[in-house]
Amino acid sequence: MKKVIVAGFKGRMGNTASHMVIDHKDFELVGVFDPRATEKTLGENLEFKGIDVPVYSKVADIASSTADVWIDFTSPTSVYENVKFAIENGISPVVGTTGMTDEQVNELQKLAKAKKIGGLIAPNFGISAVLLMQFAQQAAKYFPNVEIIEMHHDNKLDAPSGTAINTAKLIAEVRAPKQQGNPQEKETLAGARGANYEGMHIHSVRLPGYVAHEQVLFGSEGEALTIRQDSFDRSSFMSGVAVAVAKVQDYDELLVGLEHIL
Numbered sequence: 001m002k003k004v005i006v007a008g009f010k011g012r013m014g015n016t017a018s019h020m021v022i023d024h025k026d027f028e029l030v031g032v033f034d035p036r037a038t039e040k041t042l043g044e045n046l047e048f049k050g051i052d053v054p055v056y057s058k059v060a061d062i063a064s065s066t067a068d069v070w071i072d073f074t075s076p077t078s079v080y081e082n083v084k085f086a087i088e089n090g091i092s093p094v095v096g097t098t099g100m101t102d103e104q105v106n107e108l109q110k111l112a113k114a115k116k117i118g119g120l121i122a123p124n125f126g127i128s129a130v131l132l133m134q135f136a137q138q139a140a141k142y143f144p145n146v147e148i149i150e151m152h153h154d155n156k157l158d159a160p161s162g163t164a165i166n167t168a169k170l171i172a173e174v175r176a177p178k179q180q181g182n183p184q185e186k187e188t189l190a191g192a193r194g195a196n197y198e199g200m201h202i203h204s205v206r207l208p209g210y211v212a213h214e215q216v217l218f219g220s221e222g223e224a225l226t227i228r229q230d231s232f233d234r235s236s237f238m239s240g241v242a243v244a245v246a247k248v249q250d251y252d253e254l255l256v257g258l259e260h261i262l
């Protein structure tokens with residue numbers, strides 16, 4: 001049995017992940033963490049009735065031997081400290097939270113290597129998004145002119161999305177550096193051309209009703225290719241999270257990207 005703690009359990013993803021862990025025959029939920037929590041045990045919430053695991057509202061209250069795996073769906077400003085805490089306490093992190101800087105990820109990777117702790121940061125746990133990123137990287141070898149449009153619910157804190165940044169990074173690995181559009185182009189309204197990652201423009205849409213969606217648009221002489229994925233429900237991320245929880249302790253480093261453990 002993998003003993004699991006869920007950080008951010010009062011949020012959308014943390015709630016879904018807590019249910020997944022409870023329902024999984026090989027996992028045991030041993031604690032949940034969220035600074036917004038006021039209850040002492042999870043079972044005080046009607047939807048978790050009978051699940052009397054401890055609720056933590058301060059990270060310092062979590063003992064190092066509490067869990068094998070730390071699932072993190074929190075916020076861009078808290079994820080680095082949480083993951084650092086997990087690694088320092090011998091707990092393998094499975095991280096879905098987006099918005100960390102490259103420097104923060106590098107530091108955590110160094111720490112995990114030094115402590116020989118396996119972990120995973122996945123910008124997206126959905127198989128449709130993992131495949132989209134791989135297809136986009138393949139297509140970019142033949143279509144170097146590319147723009148990315150990511151579309152999310154309007155409660156999202158970070159922009160562009162972690163998936164969009166990761167898509168651009170994967171494409172940049174196979175495409176010669178290149179600025180796109182007319183070299184003389186001028187924005188008459190700031191931001192009109194979106195963010196710019198090594199010449200690739202990334203556009204972020206935020207709308208109620210949306211969950212998580214991405215389109216990668218490729219254009220060439222007389223033809224175009226569009227790759228799109230849609231996550232309509234947060235349950236779609238859970239098979240990826242479950243695979244990560246099951247396998248993460250087999251590694252002794254912090255990996256980035258679900259594809260590395262599938």
Ligand SMILES: NC(=O)C1=CN([C@@H]2O[C@H](COP(=O)(O)OP(=O)(O)OC[C@H]3O[C@@H](n4cnc5c(N)ncnc54)[C@H](O)[C@@H]3O)[C@@H](O)[C@H]2O)C=CC1
Nearest residue numbers: 008010011012013034036073074078096097098123124125
């Ligand atoms: N990798 C993936 O497949 C996915 C990643 N995400 C990412 O997961 C993160 C969370 O997303 P949502 O659940 O929609 O957000 P949310 O805002 O619904 O939930 C975040 C929760 O984290 C809590 N929190 C804040 N600071 C904390 C801390 N220091 N320790 C523990 N909990 C803390 C908040 O109180 C809140 O309850 C975002 O970064 C989002 O981009 C979301 C969906 C899929």
Ligand SMILES: O=C(O)C1=N[C@H](C(=O)O)C[C@H](O)C1
Nearest residue numbers: 098123124156161162163212
């Ligand atoms: O905030 C979200 O909802 C999501 N965040 C991740 C991201 O930033 O890419 C993954 C997915 O898109 C949902």
